[in-house]
Amino acid sequence: MSSLSGAETKLRGGRAGPAIGVMTRLSRRLGKGIIYVFLITMAFVELMPMMWLFSTSLRLPKASFDLPPDFFPTSFRWQNYQAVFTSERINYPLFFLNSLRIAVVVTVGQLFTCSMAAFAYARMRFRGNGTIFFLFLASMMIPGTAVVLPYFIIVKFLGLTDTHWALILPGLTSAFGVFLLRQHFMALPADLMDAAKIDGASFFKIYWSILLPTVAPGLASLGIFTFLASWNEYYAASLFLRSWDKYTLPLALTLLAGYMGTGSIAEILASVFLSILPVLAVFLLAQNFVIESMSRSGMKG
Amino acid sequence: MEREASASLLQRTRTSKFRESLAGYLMQSPALLVLTAFVLIPMAAAIFLAFTKYNLFDPPKWNGIANFQHLFSDKRLWRTYENTVLIALGSVVGNNVLGLLLAMGVNRAMSRTFKYFLRAALFFPVLTTAASLAMVWRYIFATDRGAMNWVLGQLGIGRIAWLTSSEWALFSVIMYQVWRSLGVTMVVYLAGLQGIPQELYEAAKIDGAGSRQLTRHITLPLITPSAFFNVVMGFIAGFQIFEGSYVLTGGGPGDASRTIAVYLYELAFRRFEMGYGATVSVTLLVLLMLLTVLQFWIGNRWVYYE
Secondary structure (H helix, E strand, C coil): CHHHHHHHHHHHHHHCCHHHHHHHHHHHHHHHHHHHHHHHHHHHHHHHHHHHHHHHCCCCHHHCCCCCCCCCCCCCCCHHHHHHHHCCCCCHHHHHHHHHHHHHHHHHHHHHHHHHHHHHHHHCCCCCHHHHHHHHHHHCCCCHHHHHHHHHHHHHHCCCCCCCHHHHHHHHCCHHHHHHHHHHHHCCCCHHHHHHHHCCCCHHHHHHHHHHHHCHHHHHHHHHHHHHHHHHCCHHHHHHCCCHHHCCHHHHHHHHHCCCCCCCHHHHHHHHHHHHHHHHHHHHHHHHHHHHHHHHHHHHC | CHHHHHHHHHHHHHHHHHHHHHHHHHHHHHHHHHHHHHHHHHHHHHHHHCCEECCCCCCCEECCCHHHHHHHHCHHHHHHHHHHHHHHHHHHHHHHHHHHHHHHHHHHCCCHHHHHHHHHHHHHHHHCCHHHHHHHHHHHCCCCCCHHHHHHHHCCCCCCCCCCCCCCHHHHHHHHHHHHHHHHHHHHHHHHHHCCCHHHHHHHHHCCCCHHHHHHHHHHHHHHHHHHHHHHHHHHHHCCCCHHHHCCCCCCCCCCCCCHHHHHHHHHHCCCCHHHHHHHHHHHHHHHHHHHHHHHHHHHHHCCCC
16 A cells, blocks of 8 residues: 555656646645544554553552643552552452453353354254354344343352352353354365365364364454453453452452542552553454454454 | 165265264254353343343242333433433444544554554553443543543633533543444454455556545445444444443433443342343344344445445
8 A cells, every 4th residue: 555655656746747746745745644643643542541540550649640640650669569469458369360260261162162163054064054053143133231131040040149150151152253263164175174074084073183273363363352351341240249259350440449539549550550461462462363353254244 | 786885875975964963963062052041041031021020039920011111101211222322323433433544544554563553552442441441531531630621721621520410421431432442443444444455456546546536436435344344333332331331420420321231230230120121121132133134234235245
């Protein structure tokens, strides 16, 4: 795109007189300047709350609400971060592990169930597979908010209230995951599977050792989405978790916000910032996977 | 001899077909089981409960269509639906206008590093917990010592009660929602832009098309599938906004920024009106399905498929 617009300028400058060439170049540069200002402003707006969060987490608590607001650190009190791990109020390692355990189980489970079902719908012929897949597709339209009420009753009935299972079980599969991975399986060449079939390999073996490795990018993006969603989940956690030692990070942090007036705001913000770090690391490492998978689901959805 | 061979071949295909069916059923069963237990059965249960009176402690009592009749006189329901529609509409419009502009800008950005930085910066809020970031926005929106009012003050604009006045609370929730989900919208558009074949632009340029014509006749038509995806998903998410209202404004002042998800939460889990709550969720279910079907129907007219 960028090299093309350069070529275009040359082309036009060549055709029109030099005076017009200067004018177009000038207005083009102006246009580019406006685009850059817009992009940088929006990037700043999107990052600003995070910058405030980070720099305030390093200040003296009483300087938290200083005006004008500082978006860059004015001091570096790393003690605030140390306090997160020693504080009585925030048992940070415990909440972190709770969140991590749930997110890992949900992610692994979802990758497994979704990829098996997606393989079956994409690559195997059996009665009703089209209908059942359609059921999955249609269920993507069901808003979670609309089924949360009976789901609450089911969890209560199973005696799973105030356990992590209440958050894990429904996350063990997702219609979106089945749909996404089916797209990936469909894109594979048919001979890959036929050759293995002739060799007499079982379907599970074909799925597990031949096709699954080739859809690794799809698995990676679904894994990232699932992990993010589970790590940040708040609604169900606030609904089901009662005892504080079972709290996940989002729940614990929001409840702590109630202390914002009384407790040390810097400490709370430090723990919020720490809770972002793992997902930030995952994202920076896998930015391209996320984008690629978005394009797949976005174009064919 | 020949007949025998073909019979055994038939036999073999039959057993292999049976094996394939069995394996297929087994492999889909974990996913289907979870879907049935936690989506399909709850949905059926919600429809059943919608006709009952149920407080979670005593067994549900059949209530006929009384709950549905109550919908019409429930002023709070209408108010929260109105808010929800405005918030969904506002965030879908804001997200898509800004998201498309940003994607076009990022796609054009000169250096790879700058592009990478922009993409990461814009996507960053998506990664964070909605609930804890709403907390940070509560500070930004604060009337007296908030960052937003300070910036406006520098521009000579008086203080605005972003979260505590009924004129602004809804708008603040929309701003927060756009801020939070802009990254996803932008990334979908960016992927769409990168999927447009470069040859199209080159061919059009040889025919003498200017950059405005390229945008109008190539970029915009070819980006419509991404736009469609963004709009459909945006409405589905927009109708279910919870944290943005619950944590940021608490739904207030009064009901000024309460969304249907928050109202439903309070009906079911604060007041334990499970029966009527189910009725409200059925309305949401039907409404969203109708809206999505409608969008697919209208989509056929404006979305360009190759």
